[in-house]
Amino acid sequence: MPRSPSVAAVLTMLCSRSIGRYRFHVAEGPVLPRSTARRFEWVEISLDGKVAVVTGAGPNIGSGIALALARYGAKVACNDIDPAAAQATVARVERNGGTAIAIPGDVTDEKVVTGYLDEVVETWGQIDIVVNNAALLGGKGILDESIEFFTDAVRVAALGNFLNTKHAGRHMAERGIRGSIVAISSSNGWSGSAGVIAYAFHKGGVNNFVRAAAMDLAPYGIRVNSFTPTAPTPDNPELIAERGPGGVLDNVRARGIGGTTGDEEWRRPARWAGSRPPFVPMGTTGTPTDIGHCVAWLCSDYARLITGCDLVVDGGARAKNFAYLPAPAGDLAGPAPVIPLERTGELDRQAW
Numbered sequence: 001m002p003r004s005p006s007v008a009a010v011l012t013m014l015c016s017r018s019i020g021r022y023r024f025h026v027a028e029g030p031v032l033p034r035s036t037a038r039r040f041e042w043v044e045i046s047l048d049g050k051v052a053v054v055t056g057a058g059p060n061i062g063s064g065i066a067l068a069l070a071r072y073g074a075k076v077a078c079n080d081i082d083p084a085a086a087q088a089t090v091a092r093v094e095r096n097g098g099t100a101i102a103i104p105g106d107v108t109d110e111k112v113v114t115g116y117l118d119e120v121v122e123t124w125g126q127i128d129i130v131v132n133n134a135a136l137l138g139g140k141g142i143l144d145e146s147i148e149f150f151t152d153a154v155r156v157a158a159l160g161n162f163l164n165t166k167h168a169g170r171h172m173a174e175r176g177i178r179g180s181i182v183a184i185s186s187s188n189g190w191s192g193s194a195g196v197i198a199y200a201f202h203k204g205g206v207n208n209f210v211r212a213a214a215m216d217l218a219p220y221g222i223r224v225n226s227f228t229p230t231a232p233t234p235d236n237p238e239l240i241a242e243r244g245p246g247g248v249l250d251n252v253r254a255r256g257i258g259g260t261t262g263d264e265e266w267r268r269p270a271r272w273a274g275s276r277p278p279f280v281p282m283g284t285t286g287t288p289t290d291i292g293h294c295v296a297w298l299c300s301d302y303a304r305l306i307t308g309c310d311l312v313v314d315g316g317a318r319a320k321n322f323a324y325l326p327a328p329a330g331d332l333a334g335p336a337p338v339i340p341l342e343r344t345g346e347l348d349r350q351a352w
């Protein structure tokens, strides 16, 4: 079993420079005298010994999070309603030296949820981390959405978060496990986009679910946080092979995520259809690898007092004032180089 990677605490991450692959040190700093250097101890973060459950561990963000948790040392149980998707993520984790099992099933079915959580406990003895990632993306705007899709999308978000947090939370509370539960939100949970009314509704719900669950579980030392990715560029080699490179930002749809909204005379465009300026201050919203690193840190004991919060990885997109347009990508320095999680060498690609 290869050694799990390590990172330093989030402040360190924010102002750090990578030295080697996974070791971080605040600033470059002066060269230390030999005696000082020998005494210096790196701050390392590891999820070694922890057991994680990731729901909706399909090929994009869920797979990236599962891979990250495994690379930081956790054993990872990969859920998805599509058994093949769960199995593909297990294979990706194993290919990269980690330990994983597939726990396929529908996150909205209580018997199924308790069944796969029990299976994880039977296999590895405990659950320390849950990432509620399963969701139905897409949909339509308020004028066109169907009751069927709206209900399904809200159901997956609501019951997926509720049932997994409830039963994993009970497991942790009963055994004195000071675990970490993360709900994957979206920029659409914090501000409005045209064309995704169901998604906006349930992601907004996720954000306050997290705060309330954090209050319920704080007495047990269990933390509940949301995590907000924003249109990351896929970096799973299998997904790129299947769909080609690029993400949502490279394939902007004029009429809104989810497809057309009709072409009747009275329709007005939901979105700007021309070429677009870069809306992201750092020039990129990153990849599932960027998300994975930060979720792993949030699930580590270094984040022991972070609960009821949201961690956002979006290159500054949410912080931006509506009236300000960042400079063109070519004029920006861009972020520091990405620290890859794929060890296969298939893809050490960065979005920037």
Ligand SMILES: NC(=O)c1ccc[n+]([C@@H]2O[C@H](COP(=O)([O-])OP(=O)(O)OC[C@H]3O[C@@H](n4cnc5c(N)ncnc54)[C@H](O)[C@@H]3O)[C@@H](O)[C@H]2O)c1
Pocket (backbone or CB within 6 Å): 055, 056, 057, 058, 059, 060, 061, 062, 079, 080, 081, 082, 085, 105, 106, 107, 108, 132, 133, 134, 135, 136, 137, 156, 184, 185, 186, 187, 228, 229, 230, 231, 232, 248
């Ligand atoms: N892709 C983006 O641009 C983006 C941006 C912000 C937030 N997010 C959020 O990140 C998370 C992952 O998004 P993604 O882009 O990887 O989407 P995705 O559609 O690739 O993955 C979601 C997975 O959830 C699974 N799923 C759906 N219903 C389920 C159910 N009832 N039970 C179990 N599994 C179920 C799907 O099969 C799928 O594999 C979601 O919560 C999404 O809302 C995505």
